[in-house]
Amino acid sequence: MAETYLGENIKKLGFGLMRLPMKDGEVDIEQVKRMVDTFMSKGFTYFDTAYVYIGGKSEVALGEAVVKRYPRDSFVCASKLPLWDSVDKAKMEEILQESLDRASLDxxxxxxxxxxxxxxxxxxxxxxxxxxVQEKKAQGKVKHIGFSFHDTPEVLDDILTRHPEAEFVQLQINYADWDSENVQSRACYEVARKHNKPVVIMEPVKGGSLATMTPEVQELFKSANPAMSVPSWAVRFAASLDGLVTVLSGMSTEEQLNDNVSYMENFQPLNDEERKVIDRAVEILKNIPTIPCTGCKYCVDGCPQKINIPGIFSTMNHFSMYNNRAGANGSYQRVTRDGGKASDCIQCGQCEAHCPQHIQIIETLKKAAETLEA
Ligand code: SF4
Ligand code: SF4
Incomplete structure (x- = not known):
């Protein structure tokens, strides 16, 4: 008989509570309750929150929509301890207790x-x-300890080597980043497996980007299986991996939830034909022309308008690849918050002389202004 592992009996779709539906600045709790009811009625049980999500309102929503309405043994839930500079030993105690109190949990x-x-x-x-966290586990305030992770496979290997007490690890895994240089989903997953740690997958849809996609990729998926939504390919890719606790999806609407549960209720891992479709989608993504900016920032220092040129180019590239308008708007706001916008360029030319990639920065910023400030 195969060895059991932590999370083996948990269905492979978890409810991420970081992007809950909002109404007038507050979590739309009635909608969340309806979503939770559908989710639970289909046999799903895993809820993921964090001390910092929605300024603490996510943990409160967990309490209102789940903990107070369902028997404690009918669901499992996760929260996370932030490690800000201001956190010390006493503060860790306070944070965990607050996380428990907000959600009405023991x-x-x-x-x-x-x-x-x-x-x-x-x-x-x-x-x-x-x-x-080990002390809190011994006291029964938490059952299983682990960590979420955003860095290289080498750093992951180092943490798991130092801390065999970690029972699981939460990783960013999606098909577009499976072999990417920055996220390295595959290599991180393989490190976790080498250490025999079950994996919780986060961001299987890459923050929503793999739910939009260019018309060519949309068409590819639709022709392979008209019944399956574009984001379903991303969630099913993640859920097809071995050794998972679950795959989190940060669901914001009932429509998203209904779509997710429709194909995850009786989940079947991707077959060979479907894997080839994903491979083809990745090939299409790789061939989409992007701005060859390496993010070196040599152009930035002398810019009189303090324009975050690599940040704007990265936003443009992401938009070209994934066609994610909402994501691009949010990203553009972030990268221009402390400096000029693309349209603030006064065409002094100072940046172009410093770019080792010989990018026509002025012209490219004009296009960025047209695209991102429209
Ligand atoms: S050309 Fe535009 S982006 Fe480049 S340094 Fe001058 S103002 Fe900044
Ligand atoms: S110098 Fe060129 S490659 Fe480097 S960040 Fe600026 S635009 Fe990108």
């Missing part, structure tokens, strides 16, 4: 150090965060 089934990378992993060491 314990979390899964508790994660939130968003470890090289720096925050070091901070976790200094704070004694690993000893803290």
């Amino acid at each position: 314990y979390y089934d899964f508790y994660l150090l939130h968003g470890l990378n090289k720096d925050s992993a070091q901070r976790a060491e200094e704070l004694g965060a690993w000893a803290f």
Whole structure:
């Protein structure tokens, strides 16, 4: 008989509570309750929140929509401990207790150090965060401990080698980043598997980007299976991996939820033909022309308008590849918050002389202004 692992009996769709539907600045709790009811009625049980999600309102929503309405043994839930600079040992205690109180819980089934990378992993060491979560596990305030992760496979390997007490790891995995240089989904997944850690997958739809896609990719998916939505390919790709606790989807609408549960209720892993369709989609993505900016920032220092040129180019590239208008708008706001917009360029030419990629920055910024400020 195959060995059982943590999460084996959990269905492979988890409800991410970070992008809940909002109404007048508050979580639309009645809508969330309806979504939770549909989700639970189909046999799904995993809810994922964090101390910081929606300024704490996500944990409150977990309490209102799930904990107060369902028997405690009918669901499992996860929350996460932030490792901000201001957090010390006493503060960790306060944060966990607040996370429990907000959701009206006595314990979390899964508790994660939130968003470890090289720096925050070091901070976790200094704070004694690993000893803290183990102590809370011994006290029964949390059942299983792990961490969510955003860095290279080498850093992941280092953390898992130092901390065999981690029972699971939460990783960004999606088909577009499976072999990408920055996220390295495949390599991180393989490190987790090498250490025999079950994986919770986050961002299988790449923050919504794999739900939009260019018309060519949409057509590819539709012709392969007209009944399946574009985002379903991304969620099913992730859920087809071995050794998962679950695949999180941050659901914001009943429509998204209904779509997700429709194909995940009786989930079948992708077959060979479907994998070839995904491979073809990745090929199409790779061949979409993008601005060859490497993000070196040599152009930025002398810009009199303080334009975040690589940030704007990255936003343009993402939009060209995924056709995600909402994502591009949010990203453009972020990259222009502390400096000029693309349209603020006064064409002084100072940046172009410094670009090792010989990008026609002025012309490209004009196109960016047309696209992103429309
Ligand atoms: S040409 Fe535009 S982007 Fe380049 S340095 Fe001058 S103002 Fe900045
Ligand atoms: S110098 Fe060129 S490659 Fe480097 S960040 Fe600026 S635009 Fe991108």
